[in-house]
Amino acid sequence: MNIQKSYAQTPSDGRERQIQRGKLYLVGTPIGNLDDMTFRAVQVLKDADWIAAEDTRQTRKLLNHFQIAGRLVSYHEHNKQARGQELLDKLRQGETIALVSDAGLPAISDPGEDLVRQAVEEQIAVIPIPGANAALSALIVSGLPTEEFRFAGFLPRDKKKLSEKLHRLNRSAGTVIVYESPHRLEKILEQMLEAWGDCRIGMARELTKIHEEIARGTLSECLEWVKEHPPRGEYCLVVHLAGEAAENRSEESWWNGLSIEEHVAYYEKQGGDRKQAMKKAAVDRGMSRRDIYNELIEK
Incomplete structure (x- = not known):
């Protein structure tokens, strides 16, 4: 047990000393x-x-x-x-x-x-x-829930470790904050979308600087934005996760009785192209778009 009293000694006027020895x-x-x-x-x-x-x-x-x-x-x-x-x-x-x-x-x-x-x-x-503090500054301007959040720092560079980390973070609902460099941003957003589905996200860069910018939307929307606007500066990403419990509501899902082909066809009929329809079906099912594509090819 270690009890620290940082300002046990004060001057006679009762004010805290700015500096004390050996601290x-x-x-x-x-x-x-x-x-x-x-x-x-x-x-x-x-x-x-x-x-x-x-x-x-x-x-x-x-x-x-x-x-x-x-x-x-x-x-x-x-x-x-x-x-x-x-x-x-x-x-x-x-x-x-x-x-x-x-x-x-x-x-x-x-x-x-x-x-x-x-x-x-x-x-x-x-x-x-x-x-x-960049993480908390990004959190409070993200527009996402702040009552429960986790700071994950920099995500692993190794693909397998990254996948494991993303799935661990998604075990419970809440807001997650991570730091990311501009040259890895697109890849990280793709991995997040694949692991977490189309969550809400706030992307803050150059906080407090002249080029401060905050992008808010879904992971898919921000991914498309990044592809059209090459990222610059360090980013702080704030993502609100539903958690695995929300991902596993298959019995309650409107698409539960549909095959993957029928699921994609439904979104195509709503006016989207096939690529977008596959992406939406992948988000619903908690799958990657590549897996959806492979399933359709095998038919």
Whole structure:
């Protein structure tokens, strides 16, 4: 059991100290717009003995903008084991460290998670300095339910692991948030559509920046949009899942008595072309369009 009282010691006037010795501060930084930097974050960075950064070049630009002359040290995925021990030594000796990521809150999908865990294990106080966060910013503007959500970070690159991850996420209903790069976006949307059906999605890119853009619709609509408008910038995807329980309502489905051929023919009669009809039938049945196509070819 570890009980942390972050501000046990205060000055005589009762105000919290900005910095206390031997503590690890997790400092939120802007995700694009520098005006989102808080006064408290600036003060903590000024007062810290060391600033540990994922990319020192990126962080140096931020420090220069706010005229912060802190001692900067790199801490990233490739040096986290050795550098992590060095930082822990400094904390043990009573020095203060402010940990930052390239943008947003540290320790989310970055090596800061390891340093936090090690500090907690050694009963070193870890203090959050809140700031901007891309995942939560995308969630609240998505227009999707926010009462229950999961953050999945970056999805696996391996096709098999990706498929397994998508199916695990779909075991229960709720909203899922993931990060994705522009060059993988189309592929990921295709995989999501195949695994999850035509869910509602919000795609946010360049949040707080001059080219901020939020696309809202179904997975199929956003997939078509991406094909016509090549993606640029990092994306945050917010998807509302019905869950597997909703996918397995076959007895209650209007198309339950139809063959796949009849199912596709129904949508064709509604005015859609065969490709679109196959896509809609695939979504209804929780199948991929390729599987629908193969079934029809075999007939």
